Amino acid sequence: MNDTEQDRRCWDRVAGGDPAALAEAYDRYADLLYSLARRIVGSTSDAEEVLQDAWLQAWRSARSYDPARGALGAWLVTITRTRALDRLRSMGSRRRGEAAATVEAASDPPPRSTDPATGYARRALRNNVATAITALAPQQRQVLELAFFEGLSQSEIAARLNAPLGTVKSWTRQALLKLRERVPVEALP
């Protein structure tokens, strides 16, 4: 049984109201989602609340997840990112600066790895991801990060970078396709 199939069965049980299945999904995705939330909101306490709200929302709307429309991980990422950006906007610009500073200063242990094989696979994937990101042209990377982690629209990004909107759009697409090419898709959660 591959991961996608495992996810699908697990989420069927979540949709049926099985808390143990939610715990199983949580253990698979919580580190990824928490790290994403921290990248967006900055502080650990805000990220914790985002993570909690996101899982409760996933539980409440479990039946609206449709495997035909994409992977479970991607659906959970969308929920978490949306909540984190809402939080970021409600925080206002002053705390955003502080939040960014907290991110830089924070240094806690990296995620646990359940067993050596999983640990190795995770590290390999992490390396792959890091290499793929650093291989992007700086503007392409910036366009993705402003959109994804800061929630800027493409016109806002164009204004920020002083680049034509069409260019921002084509950078976005090229950069996403490059990331996808450089990391084997079957390795993605």
Next chain:
Amino acid sequence: MSRHREEHLDLCAARALGVLDEAGQAELDAHLAEGCAQCERELRDLAGGAMVLAMSPPQHQAPAAVRARVLAAIDSGGASGRQQEASVVALPRRPWHAGPAGALLAAAALIAVALAGVSAWRRTESLTRELAATQARTDSLARALDEERRWAAVMTAPGARTVLLAPTTAGTATLVAELHYDRASDRALLFAQGLVPPDAHAYELWAITATGPTSLGVVRADADGRAVVRLERIARDGAVAAFAVSLEATGGSPDPHKPSGPVVMLGKIAG
């Protein structure tokens, strides 16, 4: 009819990244509804790219407390907090749709039901999003209010002490400060006036314990020398007997346990 154009691929990219605006959303939905294999494939690839991006931040371990809170919340709430099942449209059991005209009617009915379903689903999605956003705002305001209440309680707590900081012989008479300290919450509020430091200098606040002074930080006053400061973890180095203010070079004393400049204000905690 919306034939495939290059711009549709840009719309796919914006959707995968979660930044597609409503007009783009409508255009792409209409295009996909007519079936476009190229865009479907593109969306899958782009979603993979977005997932790589989602995995790129530094990785941290999710706190165990969140897991416990999530599981406790769903356990106590059960499935009651869940959205209602979509109402099921019962189809007639009798073969009224036998024959070509009947089959067409049946197909039309199915399409109508499907379209109604899609539009109801969109409405529900959009209401759910609004509700979630409102909930998030309420939560955040409630937290902010709680925090303000905790600070206000510093002045009204039964054990709160008011400490007047008087200028020492090294200080000028224009320095005025009052500090409200609640030992129970270990928080304090400082109200000060006349804190206009000489050029390249700053005033620094200290808590004095049995083991010596602990810096509580540089006091930043406005242009008129007025400051209101919230202080936490006052007694981190033991019970506080007094508070002091020293005049330091900008940035404060290099040693957090020893003023490097003169002590200009002092106030003992009574009782």
